[in-house]
Amino acid sequence: MIDVSNVSTINRKKSENFFGTATTNLLAAGRRVGVRHHVALSVVGADRVNWGYYAGKRRQEKLVLDGAVPATVLRSTQFYELAAQMLATIPGPIAVVPQMLMQPIAAHEVANCLVDLALADPTGRAPDIAGPQQLRMSDMARRLLRTRGSHRLVLPVRLPGATGRAMAGHGLLPTGPCPRGTQTFDQWLASPAAQNDAGRTR
Structure with missing residues (x-):
């Protein structure tokens, strides 16, 4: 069983409730039907960044491993698609994005x-997986908008x-040392995956 269940929230309580409930139900169902291996996807830095969403991922990890x-x-690490998802949720001519330093990766390589x-x-905790380059969210957003012909201004803001x-x-x-994806962000920008939601980021 591969668990990639997810919720779009930065609220700690909602994230913990979702991942706690979903993981408990999946583990119980897996035990009933004789699942021999439960694989769950989590996030690099979930134990170092005290963000509401990551609290839910920590709860998920503990339930799975215990x-x-x-x-x-x-x-x-974060998928390349995160830049498009953030831009799609921010209307108007100015896109305010959080200051984030990441080593993002193509979703298909994680899959x-x-x-x-x-x-x-x-294996319990597998080695983390990351992309080939360190990038900032603001840079990713600007490059994505340019690729799609948009002139929106990107304003990076540090969270408190x-x-x-x-x-x-x-x-x-x-x-530390871990597997690396091979597709760069520029290569992803030129791929069909980057064009799927093009209209939503303008």
Whole structure:
């Protein structure tokens, strides 16, 4: 079983409730039907960035790793698609995006890694997976908008407190040797995946 369930929220309580409930139900169902390997996707930096969404991911990880079904948890850096998703939620001529330093990766490369892990023996915490380059969210957003012919202004803003410092610093980066994706952000921008939601970012 591969668990990539998700919720769009930065509210700590909503994130913990969602991942707690969803994971508990999936683990119980897996035990009933004899699932021999539960693979869950999490986020690099979930244990270092005290953000509401990541609190839910930490809860998910604990439930999976402490559960009765043999399991593997893969932490991935953010997908390239995150830039488009952020732009799509911000209307108007100015796109305010958080200051984030990341090492993003193509979603299809993470999907391939999840399948490989699911076909292998459970390992608990698998090595993190990250993309080939460190990038800032503001730079990704500007490059994506240029690719799509948009003249929107991108304004990076640091989130307050320790969370903002961690995101703008090294909190979202892998901390040691780990598998790397090979598709660069420029290559992704030229791919069909980058054009799927083109109209939503203008």
